Amino acid sequence: MSEIKKIKNLKEFSTSADRFEGANLLCPGCAHSIIVREVLNATNDDLILAASTGCLEVCTAVYPYTSWDASWIHIGFENGSSAVAGAEAMYKALKNKGRLKQPDRKPKFVAFGGDGATYDIGFQWISGCFERGHDMMYVCLDNEVYANTGGQRSSSTPIGSSTTTAPAGRTSYGEKKNKKDMLAIMAAHGAPYVAQVSPSKWKDMVAKIQKGFAAEGPVFINAISPCTTEWKFAPEDTIAMTDLATDSLVFPLYEIINGTELNITYRPKNIVPVRDYLGAQGRFKHLFTKQYEYLIDEWQVRVDNEWARLQRREEARV
Amino acid sequence: MADNMELRDIEVWDGNMAASQALRQVQVDVVAAYPITPSTPIVENYGNFSANGYVDGEFVMTESEHGAMSCCIGASAAGGRVATATSSQGFALMVETLYSASGMRLPIILNVVNRAIGAPLNVNGDHSDMYMGRDSGWIQLDAYCPQDAYDLNFIAFKVAEDHDVRLPAMVHQDGFMTSHTAQGVHTMTDEQGFSFVGEFQPMNDMLDLDHPVTHGVQTEEDWHFEHKARQQHALMTAVLPKIQTAFDDFEKLTGRKYNLVETYNMEDAEVAVVCLGTSVETAVEVMNEMRAAGLKAGVVGIRVFRPWPLEQLAEVLKNVKAVAALDRSSPHGTVGALYNEIAGTLFNTETKAVLTNYIYGLGGRDLTKAHLKTIYGDLKANADAGKPTTPLQQYIGLRGPKLSFF
Numbered sequence: 001m002s003e004i005k006k007i008k009n010l011k012e013f014s015t016s017a018d019r020f021e022g023a024n025l026l027c028p029g030c031a032h033s034i035i036v037r038e039v040l041n042a043t044n045d046d047l048i049l050a051a052s053t054g055c056l057e058v059c060t061a062v063y064p065y066t067s068w069d070a071s072w073i074h075i076g077f078e079n080g081s082s083a084v085a086g087a088e089a090m091y092k093a094l095k096n097k098g099r100l101k102q103p104d105r106k107p108k109f110v111a112f113g114g115d116g117a118t119y120d121i122g123f124q125w126i127s128g129c130f131e132r133g134h135d136m137m138y139v140c141l142d143n144e145v146y147a148n149t150g151g152q153r154s155s156s157t158p159i160g161s162s163t164t165t166a167p168a169g170r171t172s173y174g175e176k177k178n179k180k181d182m183l184a185i186m187a188a189h190g191a192p193y194v195a196q197v198s199p200s201k202w203k204d205m206v207a208k209i210q211k212g213f214a215a216e217g218p219v220f221i222n223a224i225s226p227c228t229t230e231w232k233f234a235p236e237d238t239i240a241m242t243d244l245a246t247d248s249l250v251f252p253l254y255e256i257i258n259g260t261e262l263n264i265t266y267r268p269k270n271i272v273p274v275r276d277y278l279g280a281q282g283r284f285k286h287l288f289t290k291q292y293e294y295l296i297d298e299w300q301v302r303v304d305n306e307w308a309r310l311q312r313r314e315e316a317r318v
Numbered sequence: 319m320a321d322n323m324e325l326r327d328i329e330v331w332d333g334n335m336a337a338s339q340a341l342r343q344v345q346v347d348v349v350a351a352y353p354i355t356p357s358t359p360i361v362e363n364y365g366n367f368s369a370n371g372y373v374d375g376e377f378v379m380t381e382s383e384h385g386a387m388s389c390c391i392g393a394s395a396a397g398g399r400v401a402t403a404t405s406s407q408g409f410a411l412m413v414e415t416l417y418s419a420s421g422m423r424l425p426i427i428l429n430v431v432n433r434a435i436g437a438p439l440n441v442n443g444d445h446s447d448m449y450m451g452r453d454s455g456w457i458q459l460d461a462y463c464p465q466d467a468y469d470l471n472f473i474a475f476k477v478a479e480d481h482d483v484r485l486p487a488m489v490h491q492d493g494f495m496t497s498h499t500a501q502g503v504h505t506m507t508d509e510q511g512f513s514f515v516g517e518f519q520p521m522n523d524m525l526d527l528d529h530p531v532t533h534g535v536q537t538e539e540d541w542h543f544e545h546k547a548r549q550q551h552a553l554m555t556a557v558l559p560k561i562q563t564a565f566d567d568f569e570k571l572t573g574r575k576y577n578l579v580e581t582y583n584m585e586d587a588e589v590a591v592v593c594l595g596t597s598v599e600t601a602v603e604v605m606n607e608m609r610a611a612g613l614k615a616g617v618v619g620i621r622v623f624r625p626w627p628l629e630q631l632a633e634v635l636k637n638v639k640a641v642a643a644l645d646r647s648s649p650h651g652t653v654g655a656l657y658n659e660i661a662g663t664l665f666n667t668e669t670k671a672v673l674t675n676y677i678y679g680l681g682g683r684d685l686t687k688a689h690l691k692t693i694y695g696d697l698k699a700n701a702d703a704g705k706p707t708t709p710l711q712q713y714i715g716l717r718g719p720k721l722s723f724f
């Protein structure tokens with residue numbers, strides 16, 4: 001197995017060799033780029049990457065330019081997972097046949113996809129890859145919306161969020177369904193490692209990415225990715241937004257090993273009310289009216305219940 | 319190392335086995351596939367070779383045909399030999415990725431065992447799936463029998479993987495009629511088969527870790543057109559000569575001769591039937607009977623459907639007085655695809671030929687010798703009159719009231 005990269009501090013981490021260039025077309029303050037850099041910088045190993053159609057893809061590989069200094073492939077919206085799985089299969093074949101050009105280097109295979117590409121349209125392909133056990137990491141850039149196409153709902157969009165296909169209005173508070181529990185679904189595949197990460201909790205995130213790289217088989221990472229454009233907050237507040245998400249426990253940080261062993265990896269010292277998280281984003285603005293205010297209390301109850309459930313599972317070790 | 323398989327000079331194989339054996343002999347690095355009738359046995363046979371040490375590449379059974387072609391694309395971009403097989407609904411599910419594969423210039427080989435597309439659901443052979451692929455940017459070769467299905471796979475790999483081509487290729491065979499009908503197939507030894515195609519030569523391979531590459535970029539109105547035009551240019555200029563060279567080399571090796579356009583008694587033919595797949599053989603048999611009865615009849619078999627051999631076909635048809643284009647797919651709202659192609663081929667030439675269209679064999683219905691005799695009768699009447707005496711588009715072998723158009 002290759003050596004795990006040692007990362008001493010944030011300064012060193014943020015300035016380490018960069019295989020994802022700052023020259024890209026993502027919005028200023030887009031969390032996608034922060035997440036991608038943290039994943040790539042967590043290892044010194046060679047990388048074979050894929051992306052599904054979405055903001056990351058359309059903003060980083062516009063011919064004749066590329067932001068990627070590692071091999072990278074995009075096919076369509078739903079099949080980034082299979083693209084990397086195919087490359088991983090070819091790696092195995094060529095290794096077996098003695099035809100690798102650099103036989104002593106073992107690359108890591110990573111696919112990036114938005115929540116649309118992951119929770120919705122690409123789910124079947126991801127499920128197939130995980131069931132087959134390809135040695136790959138799938139990273140979901142979860143901004144809870146189809147950002148690239150102008151902010152339509154996905155099955156990751158949380159209750160009460162206003163999107164262009166489930167807009168808030170006089171008779172609707174926006175999204176009616178709660179976010180799909182993708183981590184539980186991926187853990188149920190028997191994956192050796194699945195985890196939720198936040199780019200602002202970078203030590204926790206790097207540790208998880210490195211654990212994922214060390215695991216044999218398919219690894220699923222769900223990364224919260226605040227979208228300044230669709231969540232409607234100022235671009236300089238991206239990190240503050242991820243902190244609000246983790247510290248309100250709206251986006252709890254935990255991992256599940258081998259489908260059963262759940263560990264909560266971050267317990268906020270001061271838990272922030274969900275109201276503060278919602279209030280910081282334009283997509284929930286309409287909840288702060290007499291008509292829809294009851295939803296904020298419901299949100300808080302839901303988050304409290306989920307946090308309690310996670311703690312019970314952690315304790316029970318099942 | 320994969321084990322060699324001792325083959326007899328002539329093996330009794332159906333079209334599916336013939337295709338599987340070709341995939342084994344060229345030692346494909348990654349086969350990612352999904353089963354569907356009637357191409358399933360190709361995948362099963364390959365799985366069997368894999369389970370018994372006759373291939374040492376990766377065999378990936380995906381969750382769908384779309385996933386299969388997606389894996390093939392990733393594997394091909396990584397830098398190695400890649401193949402798969404499908405039919406019908408599976409082909410339809412793959413369509414999005416077919417355009418990706420060709421647009422990314424990846425030399426994947428897809429065996430298409432032709433089958434109707436529902437609704438109504440139907441497992442039998444017609445050319446609906448084949449026609450669905452015709453604008454996808456792939457090379458499309460057509461086998462008429464198990465021997466062709468074997469041979470054309472070697473041709474497909476050789477041409478597709480050529481660095482001047484770098485385009486994916488389909489090898490078509492008719493569902494059941496070819497895929498499940500066993501015939502004597504002349505074989506090559508494993509050594510001969512492999513060396514005809516040769517070791518895979520990677521280009522822009524993702525696994526060359528010292529030279530990272532970006533595959534599958536975004537282009538808008540600024541560059542998209544140039545990319546598509548270059549692909550079309552390769553198809554229109556590079557591919558047919560490469561196929562011809564491969565045919566020539568193959569003939570030297572095996573004695574078996576293939577042509578861009580297959581002709582049967584076309585030198586002095588006054589009337590001709592143009593068709594694809596297993597129908598060619600039936601048409602040739604009837605043509606010989608018509609000749610014996612005094613009609614100067616000929617048959618043209620389309621061997622390369624894409625790129626369309628426009629010049630070669632115009633040459634073959636230049637002195638013919640009446641031509642029947644036989645389409646085994648419902649054109650749904652126009653004339654048949656072969657009719658269209660042939661009309662496009664003959665327009666702007668000196669031809670005076672009368673061109674008519676027959677839709678036949680949908681969902682696996684038989685094309686009989688009696689049907690072909692009727693067609694030759696129509697052709698003779700058209701040739702004698704110098705104008706159409708029959709409707710432009712007719713059904714053959716259809717139950718119920720006569721339907722015809724134009």
Ligand SMILES: Cc1ncc(C[n+]2csc(CCOP(=O)(O)OP(=O)(O)O)c2C)c(N)n1
Pocket residue numbers: 053054055056076077078113114115116117118141143145146147148149154
């Ligand atoms: C098959 C297909 N359906 C729809 C689209 C249109 N489309 C492209 S990206 C996208 C949304 C992407 O959302 P997500 O995966 O969440 O990524 P984000 O842009 O939010 O990062 C959609 C709907 C497409 N490209 N392909």
Ligand code: SF4
Pocket residue numbers: 025026027029030031032055059143147148226227228229230
């Ligand atoms: S729309 Fe959102 S996800 Fe897309 S680039 Fe902008 S900030 Fe990033």
Ligand SMILES: [Mg+2]
Pocket residue numbers: 114115116141142143144145146147
């Ligand atoms: Mg999204």
